[in-house]
Amino acid sequence: MPTLHPSTKGKPLRRQLNLQQQRVRAAYVFLLPMLIMLLLVAAWPLFRSISFSFTDATAETLFNGQSQWVGFDNYLERRLRSNGEVRWRGVLVDADWWNAVWNTIRFSVVSVSLEAFFGLLVALVLNMEFKGRGLVRAAILIPWAIPTVVSARMWGWMLNDQFGVINYMMMGVGLIDKPIAWTASSDTAMLAVLIVDVWKTTPFMALLILAGLQMIPRDMYEAAKLDGIHPVKVFFRVTLPMIKPALMVAVIFRALDALRIFDLIYLLTPQSDATVTMSVLSYREIQQFGDYGEGSAMSTLLFVIITLFVLLYIKLGRVNLTGATR
Amino acid sequence: MAHIQLKSLSKSFGALEVIKGIDLEIKKGEFMVFVGPSGCGKSTLLRLISGLEQISSGQLLFDGEEVNNLVPSKRGIAMVFQSYALYPHMTVYENMAFGMKLAQTTKAEMDTRVRSAAELLQIDHLLERLPKQLSGGQRQRVAIGRAIVRDPRVFLFDEPLSNLDAALRVQTRLEIAKLHHDMTDVTMVYVTHDQVEAMTLADRICVLRNGEVEQVGTPAELYENPNSLFVAGFIGSPKMNFLTDRFAEDFDCTTLGIRPEHINITTAADAVWQGKVIHAEDLGSDHFLFIEIGSSEPLIVRQNGKLLGSIGDALSLRPIPEHLHRFGANDRPLG
Numbered sequence: 001m002p003t004l005h006p007s008t009k010g011k012p013l014r015r016q017l018n019l020q021q022q023r024v025r026a027a028y029v030f031l032l033p034m035l036i037m038l039l040l041v042a043a044w045p046l047f048r049s050i051s052f053s054f055t056d057a058t059a060e061t062l063f064n065g066q067s068q069w070v071g072f073d074n075y076l077e078r079r080l081r082s083n084g085e086v087r088w089r090g091v092l093v094d095a096d097w098w099n100a101v102w103n104t105i106r107f108s109v110v111s112v113s114l115e116a117f118f119g120l121l122v123a124l125v126l127n128m129e130f131k132g133r134g135l136v137r138a139a140i141l142i143p144w145a146i147p148t149v150v151s152a153r154m155w156g157w158m159l160n161d162q163f164g165v166i167n168y169m170m171m172g173v174g175l176i177d178k179p180i181a182w183t184a185s186s187d188t189a190m191l192a193v194l195i196v197d198v199w200k201t202t203p204f205m206a207l208l209i210l211a212g213l214q215m216i217p218r219d220m221y222e223a224a225k226l227d228g229i230h231p232v233k234v235f236f237r238v239t240l241p242m243i244k245p246a247l248m249v250a251v252i253f254r255a256l257d258a259l260r261i262f263d264l265i266y267l268l269t270p271q272s273d274a275t276v277t278m279s280v281l282s283y284r285e286i287q288q289f290g291d292y293g294e295g296s297a298m299s300t301l302l303f304v305i306i307t308l309f310v311l312l313y314i315k316l317g318r319v320n321l322t323g324a325t326r
Numbered sequence: 327m328a329h330i331q332l333k334s335l336s337k338s339f340g341a342l343e344v345i346k347g348i349d350l351e352i353k354k355g356e357f358m359v360f361v362g363p364s365g366c367g368k369s370t371l372l373r374l375i376s377g378l379e380q381i382s383s384g385q386l387l388f389d390g391e392e393v394n395n396l397v398p399s400k401r402g403i404a405m406v407f408q409s410y411a412l413y414p415h416m417t418v419y420e421n422m423a424f425g426m427k428l429a430q431t432t433k434a435e436m437d438t439r440v441r442s443a444a445e446l447l448q449i450d451h452l453l454e455r456l457p458k459q460l461s462g463g464q465r466q467r468v469a470i471g472r473a474i475v476r477d478p479r480v481f482l483f484d485e486p487l488s489n490l491d492a493a494l495r496v497q498t499r500l501e502i503a504k505l506h507h508d509m510t511d512v513t514m515v516y517v518t519h520d521q522v523e524a525m526t527l528a529d530r531i532c533v534l535r536n537g538e539v540e541q542v543g544t545p546a547e548l549y550e551n552p553n554s555l556f557v558a559g560f561i562g563s564p565k566m567n568f569l570t571d572r573f574a575e576d577f578d579c580t581t582l583g584i585r586p587e588h589i590n591i592t593t594a595a596d597a598v599w600q601g602k603v604i605h606a607e608d609l610g611s612d613h614f615l616f617i618e619i620g621s622s623e624p625l626i627v628r629q630n631g632k633l634l635g636s637i638g639d640a641l642s643l644r645p646i647p648e649h650l651h652r653f654g655a656n657d658r659p660l661g
Contacts, residue, residue, distance in 0.1 A: 219411035
C-alpha cells in the first residue's frame, strides 16, 4: 500500500507537529525574552515588595536575613497594654496614611479631569486645518518633554512668595493684595501642584485624544453638515461618542500616573501634609525612617488601590483594551 | 424638483485648477451621471454642487436661483457617500432620523418617514441594528434611506457602489434605478468611474476629462456618436478598437475606430483585414476573439454564442461600414 506521507516516514512521532502547534510553539519562542524581562523587572520587585510588607525589615536587617516574619502586623496590629488597654497600630489605622490616600485620590480625580477637559480642547484645535499646524503640534509637547525636576524647580520659582513672577503679575492686575506662599501654605499647596501637573501633562492627553479624533472619517462631518446639524450637537452626538475609546484609554494612562505621583510633589511641596501622597509617604517611611516593613506595606496597599481603581474604571467605562474593533 | 445650471463653474486648490469652467444644465427629475477616469474632477464637481467645497468662480443655479454661497443644508440636497458615512454608534433608525431632528418635524412624522423609507428599501427589519451588524449592501441601503428621509430636491451619489462586490453592485444598481423611477421629481446626480454604471443608470451622461466636459448626451448618443477619441475609448466594454497608420489611411483618417460587435467574420474574397486568433475569451452568451492583423494592438471581435474556432485560426474580417468611426489628427470625428 502506498504511504500518503513518504517524507515523514520513519521519523520520530513527536516531530509531527501540525501547523497550528508549530505556530503556537513559535509564538512562545518569540514571547520568551519579554516574559523573562517582565519577570525580572516587574514580577520579582513586586513580589519582594509584597513579601517585605509581612516582615519587620529595616535598613540594617534587610539583607542579612535577620528580619522576622510578622504577618499582617504592618497593616494592622492589636496590642494589649499592661493596663489591659487594647491599642491598634499599623498602616490601616495611621491617620497620616489616610491623609495621603485622600490627597492622592483628590489630586488624581481633579488633575485627570482637568487634563481631559483641556486636552480635549487642545486636541480639537490641533485637529483643525491651519497654517503651521505641524509646528504648533510639536510646540505643544514642550511641557511634556521637560523633565519633571526641571519644571518643578521652574514653577517653584514662578510660584515663589517673595520673588515669584506669578505673585508679581497677580498683584499687578489687582487680583491679590499681598503675595501668596503658593507652595508653602497648606491652603494653596494642592492648587500649586495641580496647576503644574495640568500644565505638564495636558499635551500628552491632547495627543492621545488627537489620535482618536483623526480616526473619525471626514465623511461623518460632511454628512452632518449636509443635514445642517449644529456643530455643538455634532460634537456631543458624533465626535464625543467616536473618540470615547481613545479618551477612556488616555484617562486610564493618566490616572495610573496620577495615582502614583511622587516626583512633582516631592520637589514642589516637600513636607507638606496638604499634598503628601501615598508614594511620597511610602518613600519617606523607607528612606527617612528606614522602616522597610511598613513602607512596603504602604506600597502594597498603593498597588492594591490602583488595581481596584483601574478594574472599577474598566468595568464602569466598558473600556476595550483588547484592540478589537467595536 | 430642481433644475440645476452650472455657468462657467471653476474650482482651484491653490494654484491647481481642477475644474476648468464647466457649463452644464441638469434638468428637473433627470438622472445625470458624471463619469471619467480618476482625477478628472468629477467628485470635486459633485462637492461643488453639494456646497461642501467653495466655488472659485462661475455660477451655480438651482431653479434659476444662485446658490454659490448658500450653506449645504439650505440647498435641499442629500448625499450618499462612497464610504456610507454611517454613524457607528447609532442604530439604523437613529442614523436615518439624526439629520431630521432639527428640521422641525414632529416625532410622529419623523417616525413615519423613517419607516416608509426603510420599507421602500426593505431594511425595516434592521432598524434597531448597529451599522457594524450589517452587510455592505445593507449599509449602502441605510445610507440611501438616510438621504431619502430628508426629502431632498437634489440627490447626490458619490461612487456609491465602489465598496460593494460585483453581484451586490448589480443588485444595488437596479435598486437605484428603481428609486429614480419612483421619485420622478427628484434630480439625481451620480458620480462614477465605471462606464457600465453610467450607461445603465443615466438619462444623460457627462464625460469629464481633466476638469473639462468632454461630451454630454444620452448613453446611446455617446455610444453611437462619440465626439472625441477619449469618449469613444471610455464608453463601451470591451473598448473600441483603434487602428492607425496604414489601416487608418485606407479610410482617409488618422485613427479608425470600430467596436468589437461591428466586425463580421467573412470569406477571404470579402475580407478587409485578415489575421490569426491569438487569444479568445468565452463568456458563454458571447465570446471575444483577439486577432493579430498587423496593427499595434490586436483587434477585438465580439461574436454571439459559444466559441467555435480555436487559437491559431486564420480569419477574414469585414467591418460594418455604417459603424466606422473616423477621427482626425485633433482626435475629433471627421464629418
